[in-house]
Amino acid sequence: MDRFELTQTIEDAMDDKGLTYAKVAEEVGMSPVFVTAALLGQMALPEEAAKKAADVLGVPEAEKGLAKIPSRGSLGMDVPTDPLIYRLYEIVQVYGTTFKKLIEEEFGDGIMSAIDYDMDISRQPDPNGDRVRIVMSGKFLKFKKY
Amino acid sequence: MDRFELTQTIEDAMDDKGLTYAKVAEEVGMSPVFVTAALLGQMALPEEAAKKAADVLGVPEAEKGLAKIPSRGSLGMDVPTDPLIYRLYEIVQVYGTTFKKLIEEEFGDGIMSAIDYDMDISRQPDPNGDRVRIVMSGKFLKFKKY
C-alpha cells in the first residue's frame, strides 16, 4: 500500500468512525498541524505516535506507513486551484518580496527554515466575523560565508 | 513613472539615506509589513501615509504613486527561485492540504481571506538560535449557499 492509498484508507476510516483530524491529533498527543500533515502523507510520525494513530483509526497498516518518510508535495501542480489553498499561494505572490526585505533587515542574509519549523492554526474571535490565525515559527538560518 | 520604476527609485533613496523599511514604516505610523508591501509596489497607502512616506524618502513622486492601487504579484513567475521566498512556497506545497482540513474542521466550508488580512513578522528569541515568527490573521469567509 503506497502512501497515497494509505491517505485514502485513513480518510475513509475517519468518515466511518466520525473522527476529525483534531481528534486524532489529540489522541496521538501531538500538534494538530503536524499530525494532520502526517495523515495526509506529508510528514513522518514518530513510531509510538504512528502506533497510537493506527489504533485510533483502526487501520493497522498505518502503524508502519505513517512512520515512513514520505515524498513531499501536496499540491499536484505549481499553482493550486482550490480557493482555500490558493489564498496562501497568493500571500506568497503578493507579500513574497516583503517577507524577504523585513526578515533580512532584522536577521541579515538568510532564510526562515521550513524544516526546523512549526506552525499553529486557530480561531481568533472577532465581532466582525471570526478570523483564522496562523502562527509560523521557523529557525533563522544564516547563509554561510566561506 | 510606473510603479516598478517607483520601487527602484525608492530603494535607491533608502540606500542613500540609510533608511530601513522598518524605519520608514515607523515614520509613516503603520505596520512594517503593510508599508513595506506598499513600497515594493504591492499595496496602496492611504493618502496621508503616502505623503509622509514621500517626505521621509525625499521622493516627491511617491506621494501620488504610493497611493495608487497597484497591479499585484511580486514573484514574476509561478515558482519563486529566491531561497527565502521559496521556503514560503514550500510551506504551501507541503502543508496546503493540512491548512484545508484544519480550517474546514474548525470553521466549515470557506477560506481565510487574503484581503481582509493582516500579518506580523518578528524575532522570537531561542537558545538554539532565534526564530522568525510570522502571525497571519485573515477573516474567515464562508462559501455562500444559494
Added chain:
Amino acid sequence: MDRFELTQTIEDAMDDKGLTYAKVAEEVGMSPVFVTAALLGQMALPEEAAKKAADVLGVPEAEKGLAKIPSRGSLGMDVPTDPLIYRLYEIVQVYGTTFKKLIEEEFGDGIMSAIDYDMDISRQPDPNGDRVRIVMSGKFLKFKKY
C-alpha cells in the same frame, strides 16, 4: 468512493432517469448553479439538500458524499480547451484589467469575493438570436490597511 467517481455515478444515474441538472436543483430547492456545481464536485450541499439530491438521483452514497467539502478546480489545466468554457477564460483575458479599473473606481482597493458569491444563468430572448445571460454577485472586500 472519491468525489470524482461520485460525479461519474451521478451523471450515469441522471442519464438513466432522464434527469437534468435544472430538475435536480428544483427538487432540492436550491439554485441550479449551486446544485450543479455540487453535483460536479465543486460545492458542498447542506445535509438535507444532499439527502434530497441522493433520493432524487437514487444514489445513496450521494447523501454523505455531496455534503463533503471538495477539493475544488474543475478545469484540469491552466487554460481550458472546451470552447464553451474557454470563452469565459477569454473574457478574463480580454476584460481582466477592465474589471480591475472599474471595480476599483467604484469601490476602492479591494476585490469581488468569489466565496461570498452567487450567480445566475438564464436565457435572454432576443430577436437576433437568444442570449445567455449570466449575473454574478460577489461581496466587495476591501484590502485591510494596518
Added chain:
Amino acid sequence: MDRFELTQTIEDAMDDKGLTYAKVAEEVGMSPVFVTAALLGQMALPEEAAKKAADVLGVPEAEKGLAKIPSRGSLGMDVPTDPLIYRLYEIVQVYGTTFKKLIEEEFGDGIMSAIDYDMDISRQPDPNGDRVRIVMSGKFLKFKKY
C-alpha cells in the same frame, strides 16, 4: 506609438486631469466597460468615439490609436496574479463545468459568444456590505451540424 505606450500615455493624462474611466466613458457616450477596455488596449472604439476620447484626454494620438484593432490579451500570463483578476479566473476554475452543463441544458450544443457580447459592472447595495454585480450577456451560438 504602439498600443501599449498609448495606454501608458492615456493613464498619465487621466492622472493629470483627475479623470476616471467612468467619466471618460460618459463623455464618449458609450458603456464604461467597453470604453475602459478600449483605453486599456483591448477594444477598438468607433472613430467618432475615439475622437471624443482623444479630446477629453487631451491625447491627440489617441484619435487614431483608439480606433485601431488591437492584439488582445490583457493578462500577460496564463494564470493572473492580481487578486482582483484572479477571483474571476477562479470562478472559471470552479464553475467552468457548471456553466457548460447549464448552458447546454437550456440551449443545446453551443457556446455563449464572447464577441457578440456585452457586460455591465455595478454596485449592488447590501446591508451586509455592498456587492459587485456583473451582468454578462452573450449571444448563444449553436455548433453547426453538417
Added chain:
Amino acid sequence: MDRFELTQTIEDAMDDKGLTYAKVAEEVGMSPVFVTAALLGQMALPEEAAKKAADVLGVPEAEKGLAKIPSRGSLGMDVPTDPLIYRLYEIVQVYGTTFKKLIEEEFGDGIMSAIDYDMDISRQPDPNGDRVRIVMSGKFLKFKKY
C-alpha cells in the same frame, strides 16, 4: 462508458468490420469531417444520426453516447507532437497574424466563428504530387460595440 472508452470501442469495431471513417459518414449521411469528429469524441451527432452510426458500427452504446455533448479538446497538450497535426499548429504559428490582418481588413473588427463553422477535406490532383485541400468556412462575428 465514458466518451474516451466509447472512442476506443468504436475504433476496434471499425477495425473488425473494416470500416473507414468516410464510409461511416456516408452511411450516416452527414459530412465526413463532422461525423469523424463525433466518432472521435469532439462533436455530438443528432439523435437519428447517432442511431444510424451505432447500427453501422454494431456498437449499441454509441446510440446514446454519440448524441451526448462532449468535453472538447483532442490534443491532450498545448503543442501537438504528431507531425500531421503539428503542421496545422505551425500554420497558426506562422500565419496567425496574417489571418488577423486580412480578416480584419475585409470584415472589420471581429472573428471567424469556430462554432458556426464547417469544413471540408479533399484530394486535389496535381502532377507534382496530389495535394490536401482544406476548405474552412466560419461565420464572421463582429465585436459588439456598446
Added chain:
Amino acid sequence: MDRFELTQTIEDAMDDKGLTYAKVAEEVGMSPVFVTAALLGQMALPEEAAKKAADVLGVPEAEKGLAKIPSRGSLGMDVPTDPLIYRLYEIVQVYGTTFKKLIEEEFGDGIMSAIDYDMDISRQPDPNGDRVRIVMSGKFLKFKKY
C-alpha cells in the same frame, strides 16, 4: 534594423499612406496571404517583389529586409490570446485528430506540407451573415519507408 522593427516601420508607413495589406499585395502582384505574411515578418519575398513593396511603402530598408529569410513564429507563446487567432488554434484542438484520420484514410501515412503550401482567405456571402472562407492547399508528403 531587425525584422521586428521593420514590421513596426512598415505598419507605421501603411497607416500614414492609408495602405491596406491587400493593396500592397496587389501592387506587388502576389497573393495577399503571402505578401501579408512577409510584411509581418513570416515569409521572404522574392527580390523584385521586395523592391516593389519597398517602393509602395516608401520604406527603402524594406527592399533588403523583406527578401531576407525570417525566424518564423508569430504567436509569441504556445496558446494565442487574441480571440481571432485563438479560434484557429481551437480548430486544431477540436479537429486535430479528425484531420489525422481523414487525411490518412485518403492518402495513407503522411502529412499535409506546411511548406509546399498556399492559402487563400476570402468573403463568402451568406444571407445569415457573410462567412470567412479559408482554402488551404498543401502537398501530401508520404512518410518514407526504408
Added chain:
Amino acid sequence: MDRFELTQTIEDAMDDKGLTYAKVAEEVGMSPVFVTAALLGQMALPEEAAKKAADVLGVPEAEKGLAKIPSRGSLGMDVPTDPLIYRLYEIVQVYGTTFKKLIEEEFGDGIMSAIDYDMDISRQPDPNGDRVRIVMSGKFLKFKKY
C-alpha cells in the same frame, strides 16, 4: 490492444526470445532505424513487413497493429529527461540556428523534410574511443511563393 500496450508486449517477447531490435529488423528486411521506430509505436510497417515482424516476435496481434498509423511523439514531455535522448535535444538547442543558416545558404528558403526522411545509426571506430555516427537525410522542401 492499443499501440502502447503492443509496444510493451513486443518488448516482453523480445526479452523472452533474446531478440534485439537490430535482429528483428534484419529478419524483416528493412532499416533498423525504421523497424525499431515501428516497434516503439512511431512508424507504420508495410503489411508484409508487419507480418514478418509478428512471426519473428511470436506476437500475432503485431501483424495488424504494426501496420496501423500511430499517433506519434515518443518523449512524453517537451524536454526529455533521459540523458541519451537529452543530448539530441541539446544539439537542437545549441545548433538550431546554425542548421537554419547553413541550410538556407545552400538551398534557399525552405526546410529539411522530417517525413521524406531516412536515417542511419552506426559505430565509427576511433582509437580515442568509438563514436556514434548518425546520418540523416531529408528532402529539401522550398517554401512555396504564391
Added chain:
Amino acid sequence: MDRFELTQTIEDAMDDKGLTYAKVAEEVGMSPVFVTAALLGQMALPEEAAKKAADVLGVPEAEKGLAKIPSRGSLGMDVPTDPLIYRLYEIVQVYGTTFKKLIEEEFGDGIMSAIDYDMDISRQPDPNGDRVRIVMSGKFLKFKKY
C-alpha cells in the same frame, strides 16, 4: 558589448560585405558548422580563428568576443517555432526512443556525447529533389559503474 549584440553586429557586417557563413568559415579555415555556431554565439573560436574572423568581418570587437565561452542555448524556448528548426525537434520527438534502443544495443549503457561531437551539413543530389544530409559524430560515453 554582450554576445547577443555581437551576433547582431556580425550579421549586419555580413550583409554589408555580402559574406556568407560558409565563406567566413572558409577564410577562418575551420568547419562551417563550428564557425557558424560561433558567429551565432554558441561556440568559442580558438584565438587565431577569432582574429581571422574579426578581420574578414571587419568587426574588431569580434576578436575578443568570439573567443569567449558563451552561455549556450539558441532556441529561446522549450519547443522551437521556426519550421526548419522544429523539424529537428520533431526528429527527437519521433525517433528519441529509437536512438536510445539502437545506440544501447550497439554500445551498451551510455550516451553519444554532444561535447566531443562534430557535425557536417551538405547537399546530397537526388533526381527526386536534392536532399539535406547531416552527419553527426559523437564519442560514445559509457555510464561509469562504481
Added chain:
Amino acid sequence: MDRFELTQTIEDAMDDKGLTYAKVAEEVGMSPVFVTAALLGQMALPEEAAKKAADVLGVPEAEKGLAKIPSRGSLGMDVPTDPLIYRLYEIVQVYGTTFKKLIEEEFGDGIMSAIDYDMDISRQPDPNGDRVRIVMSGKFLKFKKY
C-alpha cells in the same frame, strides 16, 4: 513487470526484510549511490550484481530487471517539490553560473560529464551539527573544435 513496478516490489521486499539501501549495496559489493540509483530505476547493474541484489532482496524478477537499461529521470516534473530534493535544485539555481565560470577558468571550454561520473554521500561530523557531504567527480570533457 515494468521498471516502476519493480521499484515498488523491491521497496516492499526491503521493508519486509528490514533491509536498507546501504545494506543491499554492501551485499552487492558496489557503491551505495550507484546501487541505490539502480534499485530506484535510474541505473543498470552489471549482471552478477543484479543477481546478487535479486538474491538479497528475495525478488527473482530483479535479476533480469535491474540489469536492463532504464529510461532515466526520477523527478516526474521540472522543478522537484520534495524539500530534500529541491535543495539540490536550488544549488543549481543559485550556483549554476558559478559552476560555469570556475570550471571554465580551470579547464577551458567544456563540461563535467554526468556519465563518466561517480559520487559519494557521507556524514561529516561537526560540533555544530553533523553535515551531509557529497563528493562528485566527473571527467572533464572539452568541446571539440573542428
Added chain:
Amino acid sequence: MDRFELTQTIEDAMDDKGLTYAKVAEEVGMSPVFVTAALLGQMALPEEAAKKAADVLGVPEAEKGLAKIPSRGSLGMDVPTDPLIYRLYEIVQVYGTTFKKLIEEEFGDGIMSAIDYDMDISRQPDPNGDRVRIVMSGKFLKFKKY
C-alpha cells in the same frame, strides 16, 4: 545601478584587467566559489570583502553593491539550456531520489541545508583525463516534530 548591471560592469572590468574569478577571490581572501557567486549576483560579500573586491576590480560601485543581499536565482528558467549547467540539473533528475534515500537512511527525516552550506570545485588529476571534483557540505537539518 541594479545587481544585473553590476555583474555586467564587473565582467567588463575583469576582461579589461585580465582578471579571473579565482584571482579576485584570492585577493579578497575568501573561497573562489563564494566570491564568484557574489560577483555573479547570487551572494552578498561581507563589507570589507566587498571593499577589497571593488578595489581589485576598479569598480567603485561594487563596494556597496556586492555587500547587498541579492534576489537569487541564476538560471532564468526552470530547465537550464547551457550544457555545463544542464549536467548538474541532470544529476538532480537522475539521482534525486537516490540522494533522498541515502541521506534519510543515514540521518533520519530531514534535509541537507543549502544555506548553511559550502562547496569547493577543484581539478582531480586522472590518467584517463582530469576530472572535475565538487565537494558539497551542508548541515543536516531534522524536520521538527511538534
